Amino acid sequence: MPVDPSIILSDDHADLVSSFQSFVRRELVPLATEITDTGSPPPAELRSYVRKRSAALGFYAGEYPQEWGGAGTPLTAVVLLHHAAGGSGCALAPYALGGSDGPSPLLRHGTPDQVERYLVPLVRGETTRCLALTEPHAGSDAFRLTTVATRTVDGWVIEGRKTFVSNADRADIAIVVAATDLGEGPTAGASAFVVPMDCPGLRIGQRYEGMSGEPLFELLLERVEVPPDAVIGGDEGVGAAAALAMDNLSWGRLIVAAQSNGIADHALRLGVEYARSRTVFGERIGGFQHIQEHLVTSRAEVEGSKLLTLACARLVDGGAAVPENAALAKLTATQTAVRVVDRALQIHGATGWIRGHPLEFLYRHVRMMTIIEGTTEIQKVIVAKAMGLE
Ligand SMILES: Cc1cc2nc3c(=O)[nH]c(=O)nc-3n(C[C@H](O)[C@H](O)[C@H](O)COP(=O)(O)OP(=O)(O)OC[C@H]3O[C@@H](n4cnc5c(N)ncnc54)[C@H](O)[C@@H]3O)c2cc1C
Known part of the structure; x- marks a missing residue:
């Protein structure tokens, strides 16, 4: 019999893990039988339903604090939920927990307004996001960026090219990491910006088909204008993305x-x-x-x-x-x-x-x-x- 890692949890959290497992068995396994194309990611509507249902039950993004719509679940229990999802063999189970399309940990450092506008709907599973960090010449050395955000009188203008972005075709917002140009000489480090996917100048370029059926995307930013408060963390977030x-x-x-x-x-x-x-x-x-x-x-x-x-x-x-x-x-x-x-x-x-x-x-x-x-x-x-x- 495999070692059951939940034995190290307090009773409350062990119960959480076993109710998640029973949610997967009772609700997600039957739903997953509706997926006919097993070589591709589940359809968007199904993923959206699973996210919202799981959020309503307190599983999705449970690691976020209660005042932001989460459950304040410790990482040890969150780790076991992800383990249970991966171990269930159910194609829908991973979507019941926040992943690369879910709440971004970067937004935990957002201003109160950013938390309210962007993080809370993500935690509730109502919206999704993508993270645009990697560039054609900045992968493992992620902060050697050529995408640049330049400060203007009205806010920021971002120009550049991102690659291998997950969920760009479905996201409501992109978190774009760019070198910060304050116009005072060398760039002031990198900053993370919240950019709505319908922002003029932001568009999806190439689509890359992935080995497991999940596509990745190129994101092109051509004079994307965002307001001053688009920087995650406000003024303190300028140059602080790393x-x-x-x-x-x-x-x-x-x-x-x-x-x-x-x-x-x-x-x-x-x-x-x-x-x-x-x-x-x-x-x-x-x-x-x-x-x-x-x-x-x-x-x-x-x-x-x-x-x-x-x-x-x-x-x-x-x-x-x-x-x-x-x-x-x-x-x-x-x-x-x-x-x-x-x-x-x-x-x-x-x-x-x-x-x-x-x-x-x-x-x-x-x-x-x-x-x-x-x-x-x-x-x-x-x-x-x-x-x-x-
Ligand atoms: C499924 C998937 C989803 C992804 N989703 C996103 C996303 O949503 N957003 C996003 O921005 N990016 C995303 N990425 C990109 C991912 O973050 C990069 O692929 C990763 O950081 C590696 O960069 P690279 O592919 O450019 O490899 P490179 O950095 O070019 O590395 C090439 C090889 O060199 C090795 N290497 C590099 N530096 C060193 C070193 N110092 N010492 C020894 N070996 C080294 C690497 O380990 C690798 O084996 C995704 C990638 C995949 C596969």
Whole structure:
């Protein structure tokens, strides 16, 4: 029996995780059977319904404070919700929790007006957003930006080009990170701006088809004019985007780690079930030592990764987090998930390779986990620095 990580939670939060699991089983699994095209993301209306229903039940974006529409849920419990969503195997479950289209942690640093106008509707699941940070020549070195926001008498004019933006086709607002030009010499660092998607001058360029069916987009900004209060955090936010983002990195990375642990758990379960039932050479394949090696090694890696992720989330909740912990959890969980899904597919032979099989989808889906929220190599750079190896 797999280690149930919710044993480390208080009763209240363990109950939260089990009610989320029963919400997924009772409501989302039946709804997911309506999805006919399993190679593409679920239709927009279905995603929107799931977001709002989950928000009404207190799951969606529960980590945000109650006064902003959240539930004040500690990160340890949020991590377990994402784990449960990834582990459920239900295509709609991840959309029941805020992801890259949900409330942006950057908006936690917004002015009271920005929180009211932008963050609260996101937390309630009524709107979605995208984050436009990456540029063709600024990926891992995310703040080497060529998109520039220039201060004018009326506010700001933003010009540039962003790439690999998730959810740009459905978002209500874009959070655009741009180098700040105050007209006083070298740029004053980067600032994050809230830009409504219907703002003149902002348009979607190229659409990139992703391995798992989820597309990414190019965003073009041609003299996009925004008011002075579009900078997240107001005057204090000018030039401060990197510092604000640093503050949130542990959260994002631990959530990706949790999603990856959930996917790995799910793939392992599929592998074990198949190994117990498939007969080859007159024997159950689970009796072959090579198959046991795949499954036992996977089990050891997954259980270790789950505990590391939870321990790191606990440190964040306790206010004692350091960036290298989240980096360690993210790199361990995402690489583990890639390996475990690969092994589970191998155990299924051709059956797992066929389009439409859950492992065929997971194999394509899990691959992004080692790239998003900072690549594996960047997590290693962070840990190496913390070990004094610069
Ligand atoms: C599914 C998906 C969704 C995404 N969504 C968004 C989004 O919504 N908004 C957004 O702005 N961006 C998004 N991105 C982009 C993502 O943030 C970048 O892909 C990521 O930061 C890596 O940048 P890059 O792809 O340009 O790789 P590069 O930075 O060009 O890196 C290339 C390779 O070099 C390695 N490398 C780089 N620097 C070092 C170093 N110092 N030491 C060792 N190795 C190094 C990298 O790890 C990688 O293996 C998304 C990407 C994916 C795959």
